[in-house]
Amino acid sequence: MRIANLLVAACTASTALAWGSLGHRTVAYLASLYLTPEATRWTNRLLNGQDISEAALFPDKIAHIPIFAYTRAWHYIDAADDPPRLCAINITRDCLPHTGCVVSAIANHTARVLDPSLPRFLQAQSLRFVLHFIGDIHQPLHTEKEDRGGNGIEVVFDGRRTNLHSVWDSLMPNKYRKRDEWWPGPPGDPRREREEEASFLWAKELFDSDGEAGDVSRECVSDAAECALEWAQEANGYVCSYVLRDDVEGVQAGDLGGEYYVGAVEILDQQVRNGGRRLAAWLNLMADATGDEASDGMLIVQDELK
Ligand SMILES: *[C@@H]1O[C@H](CO)[C@@H](O)[C@H](O)[C@H]1NC(C)=O
Ligand SMILES: *[C@@H]1O[C@H](CO)[C@@H](O)[C@H](O)[C@H]1NC(C)=O
Secondary structure (H helix, E strand, O other): OHHHHHHHHHHOOOOOOOOOHHHHHHHHHHHHHHOOHHHHHHHHHHOOOOOHHHHOOHHHHHHOOHHHHHHHHHHOOOOOOEOOOEOOOOHHHHOOOOOOOHHHHHHHHHHHHOOOOOOHHHHHHHHHHHHHHHHHOOOHHHHOOOOOOOOOOEEEEOOEEEEHHHHHHHHHHHHHOOOOOOOOOOOOOHHHHHHHHHHHHHHHHHHHOOOOOOOOOOOOOOOHHHHHHHHHHHHHHHHHHHHOOOHHHHHHOOEOOOHHHHHHHHHHHHHHHHHHHHHHHHHHHHHHHOOOHHHHHHHHHHHHHO
């Protein structure tokens, strides 16, 4: 992973493609609160002790590097529907086999994490993709084609000119969680620590307010592509029911930092909660699938002997 770390250091200032780092970190931390002890051990070992929220940011950091350009389409699925009249994903139409999309990427990287023929660093890389994409698929505008997921829709948020995609990725989550630092700085920077703290606090609030008492066993885990499509359909539904409810003219009619923001907070909470719970169910299952506790213990010993 040394090469990857260098790449990460070179690219931390890039613009976001996805839920901002606050949203991704919170999904990852929330998932970590629901993990079984086995899944916690398995995840930590595969990530080599890296903070799970930091690991979840990896795909955004490499997406801007030309040799990783092929990963960019994996962050979203461009539903060519017609909001606000009709929201729907058609997987044949919207997920092109030669580029892939967030649905196929979740399936692909889940299979790769579990593929014992792959070298460990590639399994770990695929785990980082899974941590990230299960976040992205819950951002409504990552499931919508219109104006490139809202990137092309110019809007105003708290007096600032921006685009609708950024409003959902970062500006609203940051306002909600009282964050005004848009870049958390290099590793070791106190701003980064504050971002981790803010994410963990959000995750803890969601966890503590979960009526299901930490039980994620009813989340979809049957088939990766099927579950991912179900989550994408659900996120896409919010494009019609809220994000573009009054069409493009609606979001361009006034400052989105007021009433629009207030109404969106509930969706942010719900979608980050869904992402965290589902990611946890996923990791719990993957940890189970990779073997029993006995072999688990042996692996740890072997690692320590190296
Ligand atoms: C989905 O898209 C494909 C390819 O464009 C099309 O042939 C098919 O009829 C669509 N399915 C539905 C249910 O609209
Ligand atoms: C699966 O992921 C690997 C590694 O990133 C990539 O090379 C491959 O093209 C992916 N396959 C699909 C079907 O997305």
